[in-house]
Amino acid sequence: MRVGLRVNGTFHEVDVEPRALLVHVLRGLGYRSVRVGCDTATCGACTVLIDGRPAKSCNLLAVQVDGAEIVTAEHADGLLERLRKSFNAHHAAQCGYCTSGMLMAAYALLSRRERPSEDEVREHMAGVLCRCTGYQNIVRAVVEA
Amino acid sequence: MFPPELDYVRARSLDEAIGVLASREDAVPIAGGQSLVPLLKLRAVSPGLLVDIRGLKGLGGVDVGGPIRIGALATHGDIEGHAELRARCPVMAEAASKIADVQVRSFGTVGGSLAHADPLADWPPVLMALDAEVHVHGPSGSRAIPMGDFVRGPYTTALERGELVTGIVVRDCPRGAAYLKYAYRHGDFAVVAVAAALRADGGHVSEARLAAIGVADRPLRLGQAEARLAGVPVSEDAFADAAEAAARSVSPPDDHRASSGYRRALLATLVKRALRAAAGR
Ligand SMILES: Cc1cc2nc3c(=O)[nH]c(=O)nc-3n(C[C@H](O)[C@H](O)[C@H](O)COP(=O)(O)OP(=O)(O)OC[C@H]3O[C@@H](n4cnc5c(N)ncnc54)[C@H](O)[C@@H]3O)c2cc1C
Numbered sequence: 081m082r083v084g085l086r087v088n089g090t091f092h093e094v095d096v097e098p099r100a101l102l103v104h105v106l107r108g109l110g111y112r113s114v115r116v117g118c119d120t121a122t123c124g125a126c127t128v129l130i131d132g133r134p135a136k137s138c139n140l141l142a143v144q145v146d147g148a149e150i151v152t153a154e155h156a157d158g159l160l161e162r163l164r165k166s167f168n169a170h171h172a173a174q175c176g177y178c179t180s181g182m183l184m185a186a187y188a189l190l191s192r193r194e195r196p197s198e199d200e201v202r203e204h205m206a207g208v209l210c211r212c213t214g215y216q217n218i219v220r221a222v223v224e225a
Numbered sequence: 226m227f228p229p230e231l232d233y234v235r236a237r238s239l240d241e242a243i244g245v246l247a248s249r250e251d252a253v254p255i256a257g258g259q260s261l262v263p264l265l266k267l268r269a270v271s272p273g274l275l276v277d278i279r280g281l282k283g284l285g286g287v288d289v290g291g292p293i294r295i296g297a298l299a300t301h302g303d304i305e306g307h308a309e310l311r312a313r314c315p316v317m318a319e320a321a322s323k324i325a326d327v328q329v330r331s332f333g334t335v336g337g338s339l340a341h342a343d344p345l346a347d348w349p350p351v352l353m354a355l356d357a358e359v360h361v362h363g364p365s366g367s368r369a370i371p372m373g374d375f376v377r378g379p380y381t382t383a384l385e386r387g388e389l390v391t392g393i394v395v396r397d398c399p400r401g402a403a404y405l406k407y408a409y410r411h412g413d414f415a416v417v418a419v420a421a422a423l424r425a426d427g428g429h430v431s432e433a434r435l436a437a438i439g440v441a442d443r444p445l446r447l448g449q450a451e452a453r454l455a456g457v458p459v460s461e462d463a464f465a466d467a468a469e470a471a472a473r474s475v476s477p478p479d480d481h482r483a484s485s486g487y488r489r490a491l492l493a494t495l496v497k498r499a500l501r502a503a504a505g506r
């Protein structure tokens with residue numbers, strides 16, 4: 081099936097099998113920040129924004145989001161740049177596997193709310209798991225971004 | 226993990242979707258895909274054709290003008306974030322916010338959750354306590370099914386072949402309603418959860434509805450506990466009495482997640498707390 085996706089502002093038209101998962105299609109297009117962690121909709125490493133809302137790309141078929149506007153951690157804009165700098169400054173990554181999912185969850189929250197409280201950050205980011213950092217620095221990085 | 230090979234069609238109208246679903250034995254609808262895609266990946270189901278209903282107009286949205294009407298395609302996130310609904314029926318926003326995580330709530334729909342009928346899904350107990358109706362449309366027309374009759378067992382509902390959930394209607398949402406969910410980890414399915422709806426008149430209970438998950442193979446209305454509350458003064462003693470009646474009325478399953486006794490004890494505690502929370506609103 082022909083599917084059109086606008087990823088970080090660039091339009092792609094791709095031929096996909098209906099059973100293809102969005103995460104695999106995005107990686108195939110070169111968006112390697114989008115990672116497969118658990119492959120069971122649990123860890124959030126594959127989180128991207130779809131029409132402004134965060135979603136797990138391992139748990140959607142690409143055909144379901146034909147025509148959608150997608151944002152991945154490769155995106156370049158002021159907010160993502162601010163978040164990247166803040167993650168760096170607060171040592172919010174160790175192995176880095178969860179980081180693109182964390183960035184996308186944070187990006188989704190900060191695009192809707194300028195100054196979220198620590199509790200809001202924790203609640204909103206609960207769908208991305210980190211097995212290294214213990215979360216403290218990630219939460220601080222988002223609160224202070 | 227990859228889903229099996231399948232065909233896919235995007236339905237352009239409700240009638241077209243129903244026509245395809247009724248005529249092809251191997252066709253299943255897909256809404257948000259948040260329960261179906263995992264099943265496809267596990268090859269627990271292998272439909273020949275997916276009929277995508279997510280783009281159908283008129284099946285989404287939240288309307289609080291008269292009775293509360295929520296379209297089948299409204300996502301958990303839509304319900305959580307709807308300011309007027311939160312003002313009119315806070316327990317629905319409360320319940321939505323306890324489902325999974327923000328990512329799942331962006332796509333998962335209330336209609337999909339009801340049709341999937343996971344025994345631990347959060348909407349059924351809440352909608353049972355609110356005495357909601359499930360509206361469905363199929364090859365032989367439309368009908369409304371009381372929420373209490375909709376779930377027939379684990380992953381089993383009153384839906385007939387070719388029928389789709391089109392929405393839910395809540396005619397009466399008491400302010401005094403609460404949903405308490407106990408899970409081992411944030412965003413997990415419940416071990417036990419309780420929904421309570423309470424109305425009082427002159428300090429006495431005039432109406433009490435209670436429903437729970439995690440204490441049977443399907444959501445349960447707690448009739449015996451409700452009966453204990455009829456007409457009694459709103460008090461901690463009454464809540465404790467109802468909690469005890471609730472615990473005595475169930476035979477919870479014993480499994481790797483929790484023993485039967487633990488579930489029973491949790492039920493009593495959650496009934497008490499849910500009634501207390503409902504009474505305080
Ligand atoms: C990680 C994770 C955690 C979760 N945690 C929870 C939780 O804590 N509590 C909870 O309640 N749920 C939880 N869920 C399930 C989630 O709520 C799903 O959104 C919901 O169960 C299904 O909605 P959907 O729109 O995604 O349906 P789909 O996955 O698209 O469909 C599910 C089933 O319903 C059928 N269907 C869909 N729409 C209709 C319709 N309108 N009419 C008839 N049949 C239809 C499909 O054919 C399919 O059989 C979780 C899911 C995930 C992935």
Ligand code: FES
Pocket residue numbers: 115116117118119120121122123124125126127136137138139
């Ligand atoms: S890979 Fe998608 S949630 Fe873990």
Ligand code: FES
Pocket residue numbers: 172173174175176177178179209210211212213
């Ligand atoms: S930094 Fe390693 S999983 Fe988060």
